[in-house]
Amino acid sequence: MTNQSSKIELLSExxxxxxxxxxxxxxxxxxxxxxLNEVGTFIWQLLSEEAPPAEIVTHLVETYEVSVLQAEQDLDKFINDLVARGILKYN
Structure with missing residues (x-):
């Protein structure tokens, strides 16, 4: 999973x-x-509130009734894709 202490930021522009x-x-x-689709939008909103990855995983598990492992994998894929596209950055 993305480092739980990683801070992920939306680009200010x-x-x-x-x-x-x-x-x-x-x-x-x-x-x-x-x-972004519904789940992507859900994650995006949490990122805009500066939620750390571990908190986002918890919200995904509670809201979408997926396993922790599935939530971690989906979050990693989402974040890595948007970092590669220059939309998010690690700080």
């Missing part, structure tokens, strides 16, 4: 809004628009 239950994220730097 991003603009995002929730529309119809999905987060719409716009990167002014490259003009790309990304739409």
């Amino acid at each position: 991003l603009i995002w809004r929730e529309m119809d239950g999905n987060a719409v994220v716009v990167s002014p730097r490259d003009g790309k628009v990304r739409v």
Whole structure:
């Protein structure tokens, strides 16, 4: 799992809004628009509140009734994908 003490930040230049239950994220730097699904939006909201990975895993388990292992794997995949796309960063 992503280091539980890792701090993950949304890039400050991003603009995002929730529309119809999905987060719409716009990167002014490259003009790309990304739409997150329901679970991605749930994680995004927690990240915007500066929740640490361990807390996000707990919320995923409670909300979506998945195992801790599944929540950790899904969170890792989500975070690593958005870090690779330049939307999130480790601090």
